[in-house]
Amino acid sequence: xxxxxxxxxxxxxxxxxxxxxxxxxxxxxxxxxxxxxxxxxxxxxxxxxxxxxxxxxxxxxxxxxxxxxxxxxxxxxxxxxxxxxxxxxxxxxxxxxxxxxxxxxxxxxxxxxxxxxxxxxxxxxxxxxxxxxxxxxxxxxxxxxxxxxxx
Amino acid sequence: xxxxxxxxxxxxxxxxxxxxxxxxxxxxxxxxxxxxxxxxxxxxxxxxxxxxxxxxxxxxxxxxxxxxxxxxxxxxxxxxxxxxxxxxxxxxxxxxxxxxxxxxxxxxxxxxxxxxxxxxxxxxxxxxxxxxxxxxxxxxxxxxxxxxxxxxxxxxxxxxxxxxxxxxxxxxxxxxxxxxxxxxxxxxxxxxxxxxxxxxxxxxxxxxxxxxxxxx
Numbered sequence: 529x530x531x532x533x534x535x536x537x538x539x540x541x542x543x544x545x546x547x548x549x550x551x552x553x554x555x556x557x558x559x560x561x562x563x564x565x566x567x568x569x570x571x572x573x574x575x576x577x578x579x580x581x582x583x584x585x586x587x588x589x590x591x592x593x594x595x596x597x598x599x600x601x602x603x604x605x606x607x608x609x610x611x612x613x614x615x616x617x618x619x620x621x622x623x624x625x626x627x628x629x630x631x632x633x634x635x636x637x638x639x640x641x642x643x644x645x646x647x648x649x650x651x652x653x654x655x656x657x658x659x660x661x662x663x664x665x666x667x668x669x670x671x672x673x674x675x676x677x678x679x
Numbered sequence: 680x681x682x683x684x685x686x687x688x689x690x691x692x693x694x695x696x697x698x699x700x701x702x703x704x705x706x707x708x709x710x711x712x713x714x715x716x717x718x719x720x721x722x723x724x725x726x727x728x729x730x731x732x733x734x735x736x737x738x739x740x741x742x743x744x745x746x747x748x749x750x751x752x753x754x755x756x757x758x759x760x761x762x763x764x765x766x767x768x769x770x771x772x773x774x775x776x777x778x779x780x781x782x783x784x785x786x787x788x789x790x791x792x793x794x795x796x797x798x799x800x801x802x803x804x805x806x807x808x809x810x811x812x813x814x815x816x817x818x819x820x821x822x823x824x825x826x827x828x829x830x831x832x833x834x835x836x837x838x839x840x841x842x843x844x845x846x847x848x849x850x851x852x853x854x855x856x857x858x859x860x861x862x863x864x865x866x867x868x869x870x871x872x873x874x875x876x877x878x879x880x881x882x883x884x885x886x887x888x889x890x891x892x893x894x895x
Contacts, residue, residue, distance in 0.1 A: 564770070564777060565816030568808075571773035594853065600774045605878050606845055607775040607862040611852070628879060631774055635855065668820055669781035 553578040553617075553656040557624075558663045559673035560634070562643040570641050571598075571631040572649060572663050573672075577622045583654040584615040589663075591647045593636025600629060609633075617653070627671055641665045739865060739873035741841025745802065745830040748815035753828055755841075758871055762797040762894065764886075765865040767844045769805035769858050770817045775879065779864060782883045784823040789887035793894045799825045804846035804860045806835045866893065 558574040570592070576584065589595045597612045612630070617623050625631055632649065634641075641647075645665040652658050666674055740755070747753045758765075764783050768776035783799045790797065801818060803809035806829050809817075814827035829835070839846060846860035864877040864886070874893060877886050 561773075561777060562820075563773075564780075564818070564820030566813065567770055567773070567817055569771050569773045594855075602862065602879060605861050605863050606859055607772075607879075608849070608859045609772070609774070609857045610849075627774055627778055633773060668777060669785060669822075671778075 551579055553582060553653060553659065555651060555659050555661045557673050558649065558661045559670070560641055560647075560663050560665050561627075561670055562665050562668040563637065563641045564668055566640060568636055570634040570637055571627075572634060573625045573627065573631055574661065574663075575622050575624045576617055576651075577620075578617045578653075578656065579620060580655065581619045582617040582656055584617060584651055585654055586652045587632050587649065588652075589632075589634060589647060589649040591637060591639075591641070592634035593638075595649070596633045596635065598631055598633040600631065614654075643667050737872070739841070739843055739876075740867055740871060741838075743828075743830075743834065743838035743841060745828040745834055745838060746811055748811050748818060748827040750811050753826065755871055758798070758800065758867060760869055762869060762890070763800050763865075763867040763871075764797060765800045765802065765842065765867060766863070767802045767804050767839060767842065767846065767860060768862070769803050769860070770809050770813055771805065772858065775862050779862060779879070780818075780821050780825065782877075782881070782886060783825075783864060784821045785883035786886035786890060787823045789883065790890060790894070793891070796894055797890060799823050801825050801827045802835070802838055802842075803827070803829045804835065804839060804844070805858050806830060806832050866890070868893075 554577045556575045556577070558572065560570055560572040563570045572589075584597065587595045587597055597615055598609055599612050600607065600609050602608075611633075615623065615630070643665055646662050647665070648660055649663050650658050650660045664673060666672075742755050744752065744754050764787075766776075766779050766783065768779060770776070780799070780801060787794050787797055787799065801814070803814065809829050811829055814829055818825040818827045828838075830838070838844075842865060844861045844863070846858055848856050849859050850856045862879050864881070865873060866875040866877070866889075868874045875889060877889075
């Protein structure tokens with residue numbers, strides 16, 4: 529392969545990568561677990577992918593009294609749950625909220641989340657603004673959304 | 680670890696021992712400790728009964744007097760006669776606790792006919808909010824029957840102390856709070872002796888596999 533074609537190939541690859549990086553911020557894999565009994569709190573999970581660096585500053589949903597971004601960590605075997613003020617979204621890297629890590633905490637549910645239900649959730653980003661998503665409620669023992677589009 | 684020990688002690692010229700001797704002694708001590716740990720790990724791995732019958736068995740567990748989701752008194756003596764999987768948590772916990780109870784539920788399902796030989800026990804670390812009624816509605820949502828226990832703050836503290844469970848209230852905005860707590864599934868044998876434990880890293884398959892070995 530000549531240098532010229534090689535340069536062209538590199539250029540095309542770079543251009544297509546750049547093209548893939550543009551476009552709006554995307555929120556995918558949005559789901560929540562059905563809550564047991566009259567459990568007061570629930571958790572929602574999702575994946576955020578932004579072409580440019582951004583920051584998630586707040587979340588809200590009509591299903592709960594308060595909606596917060598939380599992180600769950602294990603210090604040894606001690607579970608600690610803490611509210612996160614904001615969440616930095618690096619450019620081009622998916623940020624995944626999954627069981628056992630970060631989650632959107634739904635505090636004070638009006639009614640239990642039941643499998644098969646859907647509810648709205650709004651994420652407010654510093655640059656991308658408000659993004660509304662629909663959360664699908666999965667089985668109480670789900671570890672992910674029923675349909676997991678691979679990216 | 681050996682380096683830390685020797686580094687900490689060999690720097691000083693201890694009376695009655697050259698730094699070199701102290702270094703050798705420290706390394707020897709470290710080897711003994713490592714050897715003991717290895718021996719214990721191998722002994723436990725080869726022992727299908729886990730630590731049951733060893734000195735460790737009495738280190739976890741202990742007397743308690745609590746009430747279940749139906750308001751009935753349950754003591755440690757009531758857990759005897761069956762294997763028990765004991766987990767401490769709270770119902771306002773949206774992530775770790777349902778995950779642990781689901782793992783238990785899935786593992787028990789996997790046991791097939793031996794399923795009835797194992798009882799799942801959920802003990803709250805949040806007695807203030809987790810009344811018997813709250814526990815009842817919570818645990819009935821899981822596939823496996825779960826014995827859910829609450830009690831006075833003192834009674835919960837005693838049970839947690841026996842199981843070496845740490846828990847603390849963490850205040851949050853709006854007068855709300857979450858609980859920091861040890862997230863461990865304890866396996867107690869039909870004599871009420873600690874036998875094995877699982878953490879958040881254990882999968883339901885691993886739990887089921889271990890239980891099958893214990894139940895043979």
